Amino acid sequence: MNDGNTALNGVELDAAPMTSGAKSLVSDLMALARLRIVAMVLLTMLVAAWASSPGPFLWGQALYAAVGVGMVVVGAIVFNQRMEWLSDARMERTANRPIPSGRISPHAATAMGATITVLGVAMLAWSANPALTGLAVLSWFIYVGMYTPLKPVSVWQTAVGALAGAMPALLGTAVVGGWESPHGWVLFGVIYLWQFPHAMAIAELYREQYAKANVRVAPVVDDSGRLVTWLTLFGATALLGLSAAAARWGEFSTPGGWALILGAVGYLVGSLWFVFRRNAFTARWLLRGSLLYLPLACAAFLLG
CATH class of the missing domain: 1.10.357.140 (UbiA prenyltransferase)
Structure with missing residues (x-):
């Protein structure tokens, strides 16, 4: 009886690492x-x-x-x-x-x-x-x-x-064959431009690690910060311009258009704060703002 329990316990002990290993593989x-x-x-x-x-x-x-x-x-x-x-x-x-x-x-x-x-x-x-x-x-x-x-x-x-990163907008357009609609093209532009401030915030936060790994992001390449400023403000200002143009041309409902514009204004404010006070604190806030902006932009397209 005791031998049976010992054998059973042995089976359970042997099986446990296998179960743990399988879970670990799935997780990886x-x-x-x-x-x-x-x-x-x-x-x-x-x-x-x-x-x-x-x-x-x-x-x-x-x-x-x-x-x-x-x-x-x-x-x-x-x-x-x-x-x-x-x-x-x-x-x-x-x-x-x-x-x-x-x-x-x-x-x-x-x-x-x-x-x-x-x-x-x-x-x-x-x-x-x-x-x-x-x-x-x-x-x-x-x-x-x-x-x-x-x-x-x-x-x-x-x-x-x-x-x-912006290609999903065109992939979605291709799914339904909606090439005559401007929405897919506008969303492509929105996501493309959104990524510049987003990427600069991440690059600033992990600048030392990127330098150690020889990843040529703007904060690593240009210590003066001019390139970071240019790329950040290019993305944020062009995004506001695109959002305003899309709303003005009547391609969005009033709530959708205003959501797109106000989101872009907020993103530009965060970008300006980051480039004029470039540090980990402002970079982290810009990154958070970028992650909030994207679902807001998607909601604007659904409303539109």
Whole structure:
């Protein structure tokens, strides 16, 4: 009887690490996929699809596209981390990611990224929407083939990366074929310009870590701060101009137009505060403001 209990206890003790290991692997795979970023991308795509739809919104079509696009996005994110794992290991904020920490090997990440990318592209190609499939592949290439290699080379990686970040607006437009609607194009511009102050705030907060990892962001390249000022104010002022123009042309309802304009005004105020008093405190507030602005902008498009 005691022997049976001992054997049973032995089985339980042996099984516990396996269960813990499986949970740890799932957690690492989810961390590698960066699901919060994927969710933000898909939300933006669906907002663009809703706003630019020329007819009744087809939820089945949109959700199918979201699954395929989501897979391509995950593939791009995995490849990005695979390519950057050495520089990630030098930065405190990224050193504990699955690849630099050694929990997932670079070869396994390559296999995962390639597999999920191919499956996502195949799923989109099966939908017989060549514009959507082509834009998804283009987005992947800009992010993996252009933005990621530019990060240790040129400060202009910010402008290139912003292109990839804004592509969900066009992907959403492609889902419904709403190319005649200006909403998808305006949302593309809004997200593209929004990223400049957002990226400068992050770069300022982690300037020393970026320098250690040889990531050529503006605060690392230009100690004078002029480049940071230019990029921040370019994005914020152009965003306000685009928002005002879109509202003025009557492409938004009154609540949607005002929400877009007031959000852009607040973003510009935060950007001005940051460039005139550039430090960790103002950078952190600008970053928080940027994260509040994006859902406000999406709400404006839904209202519009």
